[in-house]
Amino acid sequence: MSELPEIRIGTADREKALDALSLHFSEGRLTVPEFDERSATIASATTRGELDTVFVDLPATPGTAQAPARTGASPVPATAGTGIDWRAVVMPVVIFGSLALFFLTDFDQNWLFFLLIPLAGVVLSAGGHSKNEKRKKKRNR
Missing domain, CATH: 1.10.40 (Ribonucleotide Reductase Protein R1; domain 1)
Structure with a gap:
């Protein structure tokens, strides 16, 4: 072998x-x-x-x-040919964006910008499993 x-x-x-x-x-x-x-x-x-x-x-x-x-x-891992995992890219952007909005705006209730973080997490996780995760589950049945 x-x-x-x-x-x-x-x-x-x-x-x-x-x-x-x-x-x-x-x-x-x-x-x-x-x-x-x-x-x-x-x-x-x-x-x-x-x-x-x-x-x-x-x-x-x-x-x-x-x-x-x-x-x-x-x-190279098997996921390399499937493209970018947008959830892994968007979540840090949302976190840093929320921090930026918190410190750079004069909005009276700027703490509300931090609610974007869990909201983004819910929206991104609601997208379901990636194609590779579905293939693994299907193969293991």
């Missing part, structure tokens, strides 16, 4: 491997004790080779940790 099994891994690699193992568990390929044992192995893994041993007897499925384990895999 991995050309260089002695390459050290990071937390992101362990999280991807745990996600892949959870997928195999949810599809009924592993029992609870097997899942627990393999999860502990993943949590303590320090190299790609240690991660690879966890998945030796499991089929390679799209989206599992086996695909990113290959040498030359892109470290």
Whole structure:
């Protein structure tokens, strides 16, 4: 699988491997004790080779940790191609805008500008889940 099994891994690699193992568990390929044992192995893994041993007897499925384990895999997260998360951009703008309005206006009740912050939070969260979150839920069913 991995050309260089002695390459050290990071937390992101362990999280991807745990996600892949959870997928195999949810599809009924592993029992609870097997899942627990393999999860502990993943949590303590320090190299790609240690991660690879966890998945030796499991089929390679799209989206599992086996695909990113290959040498030359892109470290860019899967959400990079989906565009900008506007909620993460708008919320700080609303916070700083509220502060600016509070300090720069002569409005008698300028404290009301701070109500924009929770209002923006409600409006932005009412937009629902992002496409990636919906895909993850659908895939895990």
